[in-house]
Amino acid sequence: MRTKYARIGGLAIGGILLLAGLSYLTTSVIWDGGFSSGRIIIVVQDDSGHPIEGAVLHVCEAGSRQPAKEYPIHEHGLSPLVSDSEGKIVCHQIREGLQFGGRAWLLFWVIPVGARAPDFDCTLTCSGYDPLFFSIWKLFESPHEFYDDFPKVMHVVDGQPVEMKVFEHHMVLIEAK
Numbered sequence: 001m002r003t004k005y006a007r008i009g010g011l012a013i014g015g016i017l018l019l020a021g022l023s024y025l026t027t028s029v030i031w032d033g034g035f036s037s038g039r040i041i042i043v044v045q046d047d048s049g050h051p052i053e054g055a056v057l058h059v060c061e062a063g064s065r066q067p068a069k070e071y072p073i074h075e076h077g078l079s080p081l082v083s084d085s086e087g088k089i090v091c092h093q094i095r096e097g098l099q100f101g102g103r104a105w106l107l108f109w110v111i112p113v114g115a116r117a118p119d120f121d122c123t124l125t126c127s128g129y130d131p132l133f134f135s136i137w138k139l140f141e142s143p144h145e146f147y148d149d150f151p152k153v154m155h156v157v158d159g160q161p162v163e164m165k166v167f168e169h170h171m172v173l174i175e176a177k
Contacts, residue, residue, distance in 0.1 A: 032101030051087025062119035129173035
């Protein structure tokens with residue numbers, strides 16, 4: 001009786017291992033990526049469309065309160081990112097090209113395993129307003145698909161002028177109750 005259960009258990013474990021191996025072989029990829037370099041302009045407004053001066057952008061490693069210093073937002077950690085009288089916060093992502101990558105696969109064709117792109121949590125705060133939470137990826141969204149369609153600016157990186165795409169976003173803060 002004991003050997004029958006051992007054989008069934010062994011077959012079950014073998015089947016699971018076989019399926020895991022097959023899912024690795026059929027879904028495994030080596031990938032790479034990066035945040036687009038560019039100037040990011042955030043226009044902070046109230047729900048009436050008026051600019052909010054003094055709003056602060058905070059960028060932290062996802063799921064933590066650990067500030068992300070200088071990456072992916074170059075100025076973060078060097079000086080506070082605070083909106084001006086027009087409600088504008090201007091910052092940059094200066095790295096170009098590949099910035100991260102790895103190997104990933106889907107265990108049993110469903111469960112993600114392996115390297116993932118880094119994520120950062122952003123928060124816009126201002127006294128008298130509820131904080132606004134969003135992922136860093138929102139700052140790199142654009143209605144423009146091709147490089148030539150983006151508005152561009154010149155920015156100095158490591159002493160060299162570099163043409164950069166402009167990502168502009170209007171964000172609304174709601175008055176605290």
